[in-house]
Amino acid sequence: MSRIAFIGLGNMGGPMAINLVKAGHEVTVFDLVPAAVESVVAEGASAAASAEDAAKDKDFVVSMLPANKHVEGLYVDGAGLLDIVDKNTVIIDSSTIAPESARRVSEEAEKRGIAMVDAPVSGGVGGAKAGTLSFIVGGTAEAFELVKPVLEAMGKNIFHAGDAGAGQVAKICNNMMLGILMAGTTEAIGLGVKNGLDPAVLSDIMSKSSGNNWALQVYNPYPGVMDGVPASNGYQGGFMVDLMAKDLGLAFDAAVKSQSSIPMGAMARNLFALHAANGNGGLDFSSIQKMFSDLD
Numbered sequence: 001m002s003r004i005a006f007i008g009l010g011n012m013g014g015p016m017a018i019n020l021v022k023a024g025h026e027v028t029v030f031d032l033v034p035a036a037v038e039s040v041v042a043e044g045a046s047a048a049a050s051a052e053d054a055a056k057d058k059d060f061v062v063s064m065l066p067a068n069k070h071v072e073g074l075y076v077d078g079a080g081l082l083d084i085v086d087k088n089t090v091i092i093d094s095s096t097i098a099p100e101s102a103r104r105v106s107e108e109a110e111k112r113g114i115a116m117v118d119a120p121v122s123g124g125v126g127g128a129k130a131g132t133l134s135f136i137v138g139g140t141a142e143a144f145e146l147v148k149p150v151l152e153a154m155g156k157n158i159f160h161a162g163d164a165g166a167g168q169v170a171k172i173c174n175n176m177m178l179g180i181l182m183a184g185t186t187e188a189i190g191l192g193v194k195n196g197l198d199p200a201v202l203s204d205i206m207s208k209s210s211g212n213n214w215a216l217q218v219y220n221p222y223p224g225v226m227d228g229v230p231a232s233n234g235y236q237g238g239f240m241v242d243l244m245a246k247d248l249g250l251a252f253d254a255a256v257k258s259q260s261s262i263p264m265g266a267m268a269r270n271l272f273a274l275h276a277a278n279g280n281g282g283l284d285f286s287s288i289q290k291m292f293s294d295l296d
């Protein structure tokens, strides 16, 4: 079993860290929010006073932070963990960030002889709790083999996408697809309801027809249709609109840099940015349903 530091215990990081504890690892945790730390310590992790303290003398450091600036701040610019950790410590960043940001941190790690992978995840809070996440790893083949056993304690499908940053590219493509399909699904349910259909009946029909998708299967966006999803809990928890808007912005940046055309992704980015600007940034992203239905 390994000694693991886990930094960032939010909607995703909290349950991921708990699964590492359950797998028998010795887990030391840190988050800026004390309540987030307490909930993981209650499951058997140890609390550290800072990220620096957490990362000392560990086999692995795992981070699950919101965006580029937090990850670069943790490893390079602020806390400077790359200068604190053991040379044998392996770094796993599971945050969704820009590929170039991931490559920057990875290059800084390489200069110091430290192995690092970007390992963003898919599967949502439900997957994080159940330990069934997909990990999409960017890094060397050697680093991939080192991190695989740790990731298997938190996930079911562990993919090697390619070199440093490749995990983030694949994740950005996946989340652009997710943003498009969630916006499209809420639009279709909104149309059906406004034309007299029961959202549960329509969802059942579409999930067994050619409109079937992940949102209809496990993350229905209409309140009351599915138990245990954010839509049935006031759109609390889950994956925040602000984070989806960030990911679609990452897709947009990648498209500009590669001169790719992403008309649907650009539309989804604008919809989620507008939804956030209307005061919904802290709600789960399935709350985009509110744009197409009178829910309040």
Ligand code: NAD
Residues within 6 Å of the ligand: 007, 008, 009, 010, 011, 012, 013, 030, 031, 032, 033, 036, 051, 064, 065, 066, 067, 070, 073, 074, 094, 095, 096, 097, 121, 122, 123, 124, 125, 238, 239, 240, 243, 247
């Ligand atoms: P979150 O906002 O719930 O959690 C982030 C946590 O990081 C917070 O608890 C915050 O206090 C902590 N934090 C921020 N800066 C810190 C620092 N310097 N040191 C220590 N802790 C710090 O976000 P989340 O939903 O858990 O998402 C985390 C990442 O995972 C994001 O990049 C997101 O895009 C990605 N992601 C989220 C989901 C989802 O369904 N929520 C799914 C896949 C990927």
